[in-house]
Amino acid sequence: MEQSVDIRELNERIKNESSFVDLLTIEMNKVIVGQKHLVEGLLIGLLSDGHILLEGVPGLAKTLAINTLATIVDAKFSRIQFTPDLLPADLLGTMIYSQKNEEFIIKKGPIFTNFVLADEINRAPAKVQSALLEAMQERQVTIGETTYKLEEPFLVMATQNPIEQEGTYPLPEAQVDRFMLKIVIDYPQKEEEQMIIRHNLAQSFPKASSILKPDDIIRARKVVKDVYMDEKIEKYIVDIVFATRFPEKYNLEKYKEMISYGCSPRASISLSMAAKAYAFIKRRGYVIPEDVRAVCHDVLRHRIGLSYEAEANNVTSIEVINDILNTVEVP
């Protein structure tokens, strides 16, 4: 078989650049038992420069996962516990008066780091959420009259606790859209849980080694952007996103009244970026429909607004996505 020059070169590049993926996965698996989907999601977010909203009950290694990722990438990490009395200044930083210099100096907040774990984001009031989400989108923070660029790579992983609803401030739909992926994590398997018990009883917690530098990630991101996506795949993505907006045009009349609003163009961008990152993780220089389908649930599940009728019929966004994937013709 003879390959066209561009793709062959790209494939070679990707094979070289993505060699760290296996190493990173091995290091992550040393510390995190199970939760493959979470680790894969973190990698997709890291490589496609997107932020992650994580939903799962407490104690599923969310903090440990992002902490370990920060260690492996040799990057800075901070964890912010969101509470109802948190202020934007606690997150972004503020100006304080220095008696020594007799002037106001900048005190940067915990957001000035590479990896941020915003724990229980829905516990903080809207103004704090907005401050974080603006920083996520703009990648810069303004304190006083000065604007500071955030360090790259900058990845925010926010968690939501699905159990408690009292005393929480649910994220508005427009702000949820800024998260590239929403990953729902579940309990570990029996064997995995057994392994976790053993590690904890023996107090022998394996430690991840630092094998990458932030620059490696930035370089890998450029390669991910170069992953070839054919026009057919682009059309496939557009079809999927349009099916969430106009289900009746895709023989899904039953969802016409159940979807109050479909996915935004940001969803199309995120879906294509995530599909490219997934192809990169699979060490491929081009995107195939499997890549789109693999990331589709995580990219779209928080961007589809369901009506009261859908809730009354116990229809979830996952069911809608499944039906769309089973209806839209694969190129």
Added chain:
Amino acid sequence: MNSIAIEFYKYHKTSIKALVVIFCCIFLSGIKTNAQNVSASATLDSTTILIGGQIDLRIEVSQPEGLKVNFPVFNDTITKSIEIVEKGEVDSIKMDNDRIVLSQLYRITSFDSGLHYIPPIKIEVFDGELKNMVDTDPLSLRVVNPFQEVNPEKGMFDIKGVQDSPFKLSEILEYIYWVLGILVVLGLAIWGYLYYKRKHQGDGKVFIKAKPDEPAHIIAIRELDKVKEAKLWENNKIKEFYTSVSNILREYIENRYDIPALEQTSIEILSEIKTSAKIDKEIFDQLNQVLELSDLVKFAKFEPLPDEHALSLMNAYFFIEKTKENLIKSLEEEKDLMLEKEKNSNE
């Protein structure tokens, strides 16, 4: 003989006189009358009842007009074992001979089996002041227990067995309007629900792909022939060629195996074919080759060698030929086909 009788009378004169007095007393006591001709009687409907059964006790007093009589006052019982269920008012009937008959009715029952004695009932007669007491005859009442006596030592048992109650249509006739009403309400509710659902879910159309009339392999081979005739890869339309070939195969798989292949990726199709359609490894590999190469051409700008185009087309034909459905034809159809062939060859 007479002398013997006279001698007997002389010796037993005192005893005979006493006997005559006793006899007269006994004879006169049977007549319930008094100086004022007031008589009283008590009668029962029956002398025997089943336990818990009810009968009437009637007390009647016949008296001349102008006298006042007092009927006895019972509370709840006549005797310890006989209970009063219902007490009637005193009724009077005027007779022709300046007499009146007063009567009172008691409905009585008993829950104790055995023979019960009802003592004489005393009626007070007044003529300005209490003059006399008149008694009725004593009565007896037999109360029969039809059930077997319960002996706890023998264990508990039902007094009566379970009674069969056969279903009768007439029993439900009185509820028929209720039943019809409920059915009408239910029908209206279901109709309303369906109407609402249809209104809120478009026309309620369910999308079902039309199944072609022709067998899947006939359509697929015809389409492959068209692709072959179009000479796509010879005209450097390689991407179109592989898109067409893979689409024909996916459509064939969908029609042949009812696998939604058009909405599935190549990996999903291959995985489902492997599990649901039992095909040889060689045929599977041929399908795999076509789909895999098509994906590379479609999504990765891959340019296969000319030999590979021919191989892919051949593999597509081969896969369809080897997996086509064996249609069983009737003898008549076979005969028609043969006749048609013969006719065509003659022409």
